[in-house]
Amino acid sequence: MTALMDATSEQVSTLDELVDLLQSVERTISSLQAARDGILSLGSRWAVEVADQAQHPDAADMTARSVAAEMATALRMSDRTIQRRMVDADWLVTRFPLVWAAQGSGRISAAHARVIVDAAEHLDAADDRDAYSTQMIALAEVESPNRLGRMARRAAERFQPRSLDERHRDAREQRGVWVTDAADGMAKLGLLGPAALVHGVFDRLTGMADAVKAANAADRDGGRSAEPDALAATVDGRTVDQVRADLALDLLLTGAPAGHDGHAGALSAIAAHISVTIPVMTMVGRDDVAAELDGCVPIDIDTARRLAGAASGWDRVLTDPVDGSVLAVDRYRPSARLRRHLRARDQRCRFPGCGRSPSESDIDHTHDAALGGATQEQNLAHLCRRHHMLKHHTPWHVERLDGGVLSWTSPAGRTYVDRPQPPNTVRFRDSIAPPF
Template sequence: MDVTGEQMATLDELVDLLQSVERTISSLQAARDGILALGSRWAVEVADQAQHPDGADMAARSVAAEMATALRMSDRTIQRRMAEADWLVTRFPLVWAAQGAGRISAAHARVIVDAAEHLDAAEDRDAYSVQILELAEAESPNRVARMARRVAERFQPRSLDERHRDAREQRGVWVRDVADGMAQLGLRGPAALVHGVFDRLTGMAEMVQTACAADHDAPRSAELDAPAAVGDGRTVDQLRADLALDLLLTGAPAGHDGSAGVLGAIAAHVSVTIPVLTLSGRGDVAAELDGSGPIDIETARRLAGAASGWDRVLTDPVDGSVLAVDRFRPSAQLRRHLRARDQRCRFPGCGRSPSESDVDHTHDAALGGATREDNLAHLCRRHHMLKHHTPWRVERLDGGLLSWTSPVGRTYVDRPQPPNTVMFRDSIAPPF
């Protein structure tokens, strides 16, 4: 990518302008939420004066209709936004204030609030907000969503096991018709099982891609959502859908399996992080499904009991960084260490999991870069290509940090997300 210094300066100015505009948009969106919340409170006050059993709902409808007609919008949309805004402003004032100051976006605020919707105590919500806002100002919304679930778990009044038992009662399957003769099938169930289903479908789809590529002597695409092969043309997403329908309708991946039945032999791979005290029954810190969030302890223990081997991750007790990984049975130790340390693509803001990423040499192996932990990091295909084929540059810092430099000279530091760790207050000694 050959560009002049003047072109780079123009791009730098555009990025500055975009940042300024985004901060302004966030502030204005927060101001709009404040107005909508005031409208919601006005409706409550009017309803209280009327003392009618349906007064609150009718007053809210009236306010929504008033605002919607002025804005040429649906009153149902405005009423929903009023409720969401009142929830944000009333229950999470620190988050709303951060958005108003342009420190976070509306997307950040949404995932922060969604992760803590079950926190009833105001002091818990405020403490949660303080902790997650420190992280949110340096990360993208998709990364913050995972962090927020972890932080919110510390303030939950009920254990995850108790909540999971209640949530299991809501499992189900539903269908929704959409346009052009299509429909959507949804499923709600335990996270470990649902992610296992998706992983198994992905493994099958990738095997179909590989077989097609071999048949046509075509190289595999650098992007997961690119066409599978010249003779097939289906994307991974399309293959997952076709395979899911085949499996559900016939009980076997008909039409996609080879004579050896290799697709049916593909097993799901689900990675779970379990604090050792939780696994032994001496602690109640939640286990985590890698790439998703906390899961109930019972499911985690059953998965651990069925595992052919376990990874033990030694973390720094202060900052949670991964110090070492070993395994009770031999395997590719270095890859496990990298997976435990990185947990995602290491380009700033990217949330792709290690299973969707390549292990990249920060300093190119062809130029003498060593194949060891301090020169390796996960990069998804998109950002792997970006690193090697554009002026973006990456440098390794201490503590597993990666410093990325953009073509215009801006620097962004990506920090590994600490795995689930147990932290002790100064007054409490560790139990070992």
């Protein structure tokens, strides 16, 4: 019996109309996304044109950053995100115009276009790209993006003028590691590297996890594991995935980089360093006031308390009990008091929309020190290196307002205000009651 056996003809007709409507909406969305890519591509070309006209020596880098910042602040987004989109859009529009046009007409989706472009990023000849695009657009009209991916890679390989070995040598230059914050006090660690090494890492972690699970099973059955001292303490109900993750973090935090370290073991001596904001109410037993890692990611209370107990010293951030603003920062041991105060106040880069932490940022004089700007809290703010450069080498201008507030003026004359992020603290009242 089919699932829709009891549906009336009118109900089936309604479903058919819904599918038609959904297809129409998806075509419209694809067309609008293609239009957005066209605008972003024009912005990228505009930056190059202005830089060429002025003979900028940086190949339009700072001009492109300024344009991206202009667009991003207007959209309340990160300018890094917008600049990446500008690059991707210009790549699609200029190198794969047939794919862009197909998306603009609603024939294929943005997901199809991305799969097609990604698989052929190394095709240098315009004729090869056009021939490849024509073939893949026809397939994209009848296949899903996930199925199209494998077809696209195979098709692109036939047009490749360079061997896989040559392309792999270039691709190795893109290797890297990154962190993406997740919900509930978690984060993701990403790694891009040679496939043989990455799969080897995963295989080794799997082998270790299987050994731990086998030891657990032996202990549960009353048997004796081959390595009782090393594995007996790991008896638990973790899955293989969980054991793999625990082992990877254990190895990365405690393992020695034998292939890179010198005779003195300088790299092995480097330890992980993090900053944790813990309200005093948490330390005295309150579990309903969250702690934060590096001012941006909540972490569980037990972890926060263990980190605080193991710390050699604490920064104490004194906050106003009414509005939550930072009043002062001190420490039991002498150190750079002003730097700690700025870290506690800013908690991130102070360019609108940027979330880089103070540890990844410079302390900038809002009024340039070379022009008489004072080195004091009222004239200092954290700017990541990208936005520090943007402030000094583009028409973007910043002014200091009261309460640590910064007012940014864009090259187009638009104004954006950035306020210090409220600290992770306890406020007893939302506002001061009016006097009577």
